[in-house]
Amino acid sequence: MLTYELTSRDLAEVRFAVSPVAEMVLSLRALREPGRFPLQLGWIRAVQPRVAELDWDVLRWLVNDTMGSPDFLTPRPTSPLTQLADELQVIANVDRETFERQVVAVNGELPPDLTIDKVIEALHQYWDAMMAPYWDRMRTLLSADISYRGHVLTQHGTGAMLNGLAPAITYADGLLKVDRVAAVSRTEAVDGRGLVLQPSLFGPHAVIPFDPGADPILGYPPRGQANLWSVVEPPSQQDLAQLIGTPRAHILELLTHPRTTTDLAGELKVTPSAVSQHLQLLRRTGLVEPQRTGKQVLYRPTELAALLTGAELA
The missing domain is CATH 1.10.10.10 (Winged helix-like DNA-binding domain superfamily/Winged helix DNA-binding domain)
Structure with a gap:
């Protein structure tokens, strides 16, 4: 469990964002264990013909057996309008020490030939093959969820909005508790750093940073996923x-x-x-x-x- 301590100031500064690169990286989870992502089986089936074409010598190091990923791959987004190119540039600029430390923390080792350039190239290839054809549909659902949460926040307050995010997420008395996300429980103060809420199609319960002390961010499952991959002919x-x-x-x-x-x-x-x-x-x-x-x-x-x-x- 992760517990975020929120002051009244922190509650007033909660914001929403969408991250194309986070959805891309987290989607590797669904390819790795499809059974854990029943709502995304439509996407998983659709992309299967392209899976073998991808650079798995690199991609396999981006998510581990417990579904953890290095935090540098999911930089904290700043807006619902975040662009993929901007996020990839942030990843490309990560320093070598952070890159190596986080890859080792997630995988237990650092492959000698793994570089930032290879990661960026593999992600570009992955996006074009697996995400780009479906991103408009995904982004529309994510944006619609943010609009809904904003309405709840305006009508009923931040506490009600936080408690409605997902069964694994609860809020009371300044404590935002996120269950089913970490084997070792930890408590972290937001302390004016700003909490970013990010709807994600590839976090069945919730998504948190891998590193303790990372900038506060919480991924949660958006509404409406059950019908996301329904095949409906457009109207004449x-x-x-x-x-x-x-x-x-x-x-x-x-x-x-x-x-x-x-x-x-x-x-x-x-x-x-x-x-x-x-x-x-x-x-x-x-x-x-x-x-x-x-x-x-x-x-x-x-x-x-x-x-x-x-x-x-x-």
């Missing part, structure tokens, strides 16, 4: 038109790349004001989002719209 254009209306369905169909209201109006042969009304409704329902470029406002579909239509985001 006719079905989508019945759902949201023909003009708005046509607008989503045209947004294969960011476009202005005037551009869309010309394509649809209607007035810009008519298109603007449809775009505002699509925006309020979370299907499009604006982005300003100079004096122009461009509209693009959101991840929710991509899931609805089966399209790829531009």
